[in-house]
Amino acid sequence: MESMEIDQNTAKDLLSHGAFFLLIDLPVGSTIGIDFSEYSVGVKFKGFKMIPPGLHFVHYSAVDRKFPTQTSPRSGFFHIFQPKEIYIRRWDGGDEDISEILLDPDEVQRYSDNLIGSLDQHLAPYPFSEYRKWTQLTNYIGVNVLNTLNPNCGKIRSVTQLVSLKYPQDIQPSESLPTTNRRLTVDNLMSYMEIEPDSRIKFAQLSKLPRLPEGATSSDLTKHCIDQSYTLDETLKRYEKPDDILGELQFAFVTFIIGQVNDSFDQWKLMLKLLCCSDAAINKYPSMYFNFINVLNLQLREVPEDIFIDIVDNENFLVSVLRDFFYNVFCNPNTDRKVREKAIVFKLHVTEKYKWDFEEEPEDELPVVVT
Structure with missing residues (x-):
């Protein structure tokens, strides 16, 4: 850049x-x-x-x-x-x-x-x-996105802030006992710690959002496990407009790259997978997906090389989610023309620059029918 x-x-x-x-x-x-x-x-x-x-x-x-x-x-x-x-x-x-x-x-x-x-x-x-x-x-981190995500304390900390809970009586340490007999172990201690609420970045809790609507049939279960558009729709409810989710993607990226927050990296990966694996949403939100390609392209250019290598090596994460994304864009005849053209240019760029192969799908990544 x-x-x-x-x-x-x-x-x-x-x-x-x-x-x-x-x-x-x-x-x-x-x-x-x-x-x-x-x-x-x-x-x-x-x-x-x-x-x-x-x-x-x-x-x-x-x-x-x-x-x-x-x-x-x-x-x-x-x-x-x-x-x-x-x-x-x-x-x-x-x-x-x-x-x-x-x-x-x-x-x-x-x-x-x-x-x-x-x-x-x-x-x-x-x-x-x-x-x-x-x-x-x-550019998508507006006032609404900032107010939604910022911790209550206003500080972004690279080390998780923990507070202790009240210990149950049966694991209270006793100074009169030898160290080997004390029942308060490190594992016990950590199990009675929690993240300080005011220091938590208020990311969308994607793992807690519904994967499918109420009353879904077994065939619906298979559909929604492959296409995560329903979960994406539920995520978008926390924002004023669809592009605000790109602000959360940028917030996660910046607080990881500059703020050195590892939880932000995890959130960035989760959001990337959600956006890439939401087939129906690509047609529902064409403008947002056009902008999404721009955002991701810029992020891939600016991520430091040592971190970038870790991202790619982490179970081939980027190749996997981008393969899903390109498949969803190009195999749907109703994909918006501008989104399709933007995706073509983006695919050519990452293929030439990183020598990634998006054509052959590994056997362990083939779709599985959920029963």
């Missing part, structure tokens, strides 16, 4: 209309980034300037106070910056995270008054060469 070099006129426009993000007191040696950029924090760093208005992802890893050469797991948050917005937060050394307490108005005004003066040299300009790539990979 081509990058955009900032020209003089664009620079002037961003200086007058771009937003600012300041993070006060972030420890030296930490890392911080916005979208696809990442920087090591020096003594002068205070934040970013010339941020193009719109959605952005700010991420950070604080240096470990006991082990200065190590940083904590990545955290981040999405924010829709307004033109000329000045967004200021302070680092909380006790919690080792961005403080939830907002700065008082006088302090905000003091920083604001110095943005163009003494503070300017402490602010890194937004990496505009990555801006086009960022907008193309997030």
Whole structure:
């Protein structure tokens, strides 16, 4: 994907209309980034300037106070910056995270008054060469999608946040017993932990959605196991319009690639399989599927090579779901012409670039009739 070099006129426009993000007191040696950029924090760093208005992802890893050469797991948050917005937060050394307490108005005004003066040299300009790539990979993450998916705490964390439940009396540890006799094992302990609810990304729970309508017959069961359009329709009910599901696909991709959230990778694969294996939906939502091909094509171009190899090697996942998708598009005579033409170009591209074979279906992937 081509990058955009900032020209003089664009620079002037961003200086007058771009937003600012300041993070006060972030420890030296930490890392911080916005979208696809990442920087090591020096003594002068205070934040970013010339941020193009719109959605952005700010991420950070604080240096470990006991082990200065190590940083904590990545955290981040999405924010829709307004033109000329000045967004200021302070680092909380006790919690080792961005403080939830907002700065008082006088302090905000003091920083604001110095943005163009003494503070300017402490602010890194937004990496505009990555801006086009960022907008193309997030163009369906609108306000509705962001509000639907964002954790209640507002933070995206690469490490799952767990909270303990109350232990049943029969597995309470006893300090008076030898270690070998204690009934509280690691497995017992983990079984009484759960994900902290406010930290959970609110992805569509695809495994919990119905696979077929009520009263379905045995023949319907076979049909809906092969064609997942019914489940896709149920998923779309959580959104205002069909294209919003592409926003969830992009949200999962970005929070995995940049936010380093493994659960997001799992969700991306589940959503990809749902979209590729929904035969009837391709005719029902032609515009959404036309846009889906664009989204997936861009994602495959931008996924880092080491991660891309893992995706392909993972039970040949991509080849398998794309084979299903191309079959559903090309074998249905009623497929929308624009979708068919877009799929032809996409298939040629991935076939030539990755040398994938979509024509011969492995025996262990042949359709199975469900009884």
